[in-house]
Amino acid sequence: MSLFQNSTDPKKDRRILAIWCAQLSVDRWRLSQGDKTRGSEGEGEPPTVLITETAHGPRIDAVNDAGHGVGARVGMMLADARALYPALETAPSDPAGDLALLEKLAVWAQRWGPWSALDPPDGLLVDVTAVAHLFGGERRLLADVNQAFAKRHLRVRAGIAPTAGAAWALAHYGPRGSIINPPQAGEDMMRQLADLPSAALRLDADVITVLRRLGLKRLGDLADIARGATSRKEAAARDALHRRFRGRKSPSANPLTRLDQLLGRVPEPLLPVVPEQMPLVQRRLMEPLRHRSLLDQVLEDLAQDMARELEAKGKGARRLELGMWRVDGEVIVRRLELAAATRDPHHITRLFGEKLEGIEAGFGIEIVRLRASWAEPLAASQSDVEEAAQRHGTSISACIDRLTVRLGPNAVRRPVPCASHMPERAQSWQPPLAPAPAAHTPVLRHKRPLKLLDQPEAIAVLYASPDGYPQRFRWRGQVHEVARVEGPERIAPEWWRERSTTRLRDYYAIEDAKGARYWIYRSGLVGDGRGGTPQWYLHGIAA
Known part of the structure; x- marks a missing residue:
């Protein structure tokens, strides 16, 4: 609209x-400190800046009044501001907040x-x-x-x-x-x-x-x-x-x-801001709950109510929050993030059931609330087909949700290609069912190894041939004799994100005397003015 x-x-x-x-970031930071005694103008506050880390060092995003008084400005590098006032205090900025x-x-x-x-x-x-x-x-x-x-x-x-x-x-x-x-x-x-x-x-x-x-x-x-x-x-x-x-x-x-x-x-x-009320259902219990079986029954009833709320809005939940208020005032919260939008009460109940293990009810739980903090449009579907898919174990989203609950939120991911010719940046990880980003993948003339190390490991070259590649090297305590070599493939650093001292790489695909294949590279050239003697690294294993 x-x-x-x-x-x-x-x-x-x-x-x-x-x-x-005018000072939204600074005012919000001041309120987050819980100190309202200084007033809205921040009287008596030390010179403070909110910073963001960049490739060239911390950059100032916001400055309080005292910081302006000592010369700090938005967009200035923190090192330059501290050259004017060394005692300048810092705090991380939060644009999303x-x-x-x-x-x-x-x-x-x-x-x-x-x-x-x-x-x-x-x-x-x-x-x-x-x-x-x-x-x-x-x-x-x-x-x-x-x-x-x-x-x-x-x-x-x-x-x-x-x-x-x-x-x-x-x-x-x-x-x-x-x-x-x-x-x-x-x-x-x-x-x-x-x-x-x-x-x-x-x-x-x-x-x-x-x-x-x-x-x-x-x-x-x-x-x-x-x-x-x-x-x-x-x-x-x-x-x-x-x-x-x-x-x-x-x-x-x-x-x-x-x-x-x-x-x-x-x-x-x-574009007007249209407030949207997230679906919320709750139970105020006549008697506090102390047993897990009764809590499971209340959770099942709330899941049924949430399914009806979501169906009325034509949506499905992607993130659910279950809050439990104890008699002594403590609040227990369990959160659940789903791989795909759903309003299946049985699926929601089963996933939350695994998160309620070890709940301490204390003197009892008197309020249970279920809230969908993230919901997406979900069209009506044939419920019998989806139920049959879950019964036979063929529902991908349900399988991913159960794995995520058991293994952790960051344990189930999938790789997606990224627009970079640097091997370690050519892919990234994202949630399993999230749409892949539209990124241009460079055309590679050389094959990449089957396994790429998370970090290149340094190797000691014992003997190098006149052509520039090693004939013998030591890696992880073992000496390898090089039998065959293919290369080099030269990869220059990405100048728009690297420092000026970053050196180029010459990659070689090699095979040792035992038939094992490796992907190694030489970092830098002799006399390139970006460091001392070139170093050798092993970056991947082909077989």
């Missing part, structure tokens, strides 16, 4: 509320309008058309927004305008609590936004850099060029601007498209 908002619609004056959580919080806030923000949309990574858009009078006007609505988020210890900036683009620009770059009053469209709206920087158009960083080099630092400058030309110089600038960005289809890479969206000349699609 998507909605198209256009402020020039003559039937209705659209009003969009943009909410920018930030997005989950933003999704919850989007549902919660529907208290101000009929629908809301995500504006990743740290913003929300809410349709407040014809609802401001319920709060006493748009000024009071903005005050209520700021007060509600302040109670949650989240710092926000908000703005209201006829279009999503204009509201976003006000929230990020306008004065606090900015409003563009209706009816404002076209030239009137542009006059109010003319002094905002070109970054207010929600553009990529490289596009903003190009606009600044062209001297288009304000929205008013860009609007004058896009609207028309009054001189030969302005006409040339307009033509150059159209030529430069004409072929860019992404709105964030085309300032002309973003400008039209901001002014309401073209509609902008917004």
Whole structure:
């Protein structure tokens, strides 16, 4: 479901509320520490940054106010920031957790309008058309927004305008609590936004850099060029601007498209957040349970109820959570993740039965709750055919589920090819029934060994031939005489993910005097400037 908002619609004056959580990652990290005594501004907090590990070292993703004060900035490498302030504290960033919080806030923000949309990574858009009078006007609505988020210890900036683009620009770059009053469209709206920087158009960083080099630092400058030309110089600038960005289809890479969206000349699609209630069934018991047989009966009844709930929604469960509340207040949780969507109560009961071994009921269990935290669409099927398949042991998903429960969640996997010519990166592992990724597999002119070692093992070359390959080597305490050699196959390092000191490899398929076949390689060349003497490694066994 998507909605198209256009402020020039003559039937209705659209009003969009943009909410920018300016320090979402930092505020969420602060709340996760359980310390709310510092306040939403983090007074007295030491300089702290949230980092992500990269191939070139930790990179800063978010900075608190104290960190800004000592020179730390988003996108800076941690080593550079610590050169400015050695005592800088760090914590790992969590983009997935930030997005989950933003999704919850989007549902919660529907208290101000009929629908809301995500504006990743740290913003929300809410349709407040014809609802401001319920709060006493748009000024009071903005005050209520700021007060509600302040109670949650989240710092926000908000703005209201006829279009999503204009509201976003006000929230990020306008004065606090900015409003563009209706009816404002076209030239009137542009006059109010003319002094905002070109970054207010929600553009990529490289596009903003190009606009600044062209001297288009304000929205008013860009609007004058896009609207028309009054001189030969302005006409040339307009033509150059159209030529430069004409072929860019992404709105964030085309300032002309973003400008039209901001002014309401073209509609902008917004995808509303639709809250979905996950199926949940529970039993509040009159007498606490202390025996396993009674718990199995309750579990079977809950599985039947869950099957009916899922069938009514046309879905099947992929992840189930069984919660058991004891009389003493302790909660016991058992989770189950399925290989394929299902709503078969017998299958669910059997899988959970193996996870309930050793449950300590204490003084008794008084509440049992079963929740499907992950459900997928599942069409109706012929139940007798599936039951026959499970009875005869031919249901693949049921077999995988039972193996996973017995062996562990990471014990049942399957290999899939990956787009890499490096042998150790040519495949990865994924869940058994997950769809394989669409990856291009390089065409290999040489055969690969039947068994590839997890890590190449160093070998000691006792004698090398003039052609460059070993005639005799020692591996795992045994000396091998080389009888036949095929190669070399040269594999260069992947420069876009490796360090500059990584050396190339020359692979040889060899056979020793006993008929055993191995796959070995020499790391580096003499005089390549990337290390000392080349080293030899054994990477695979062919037979």
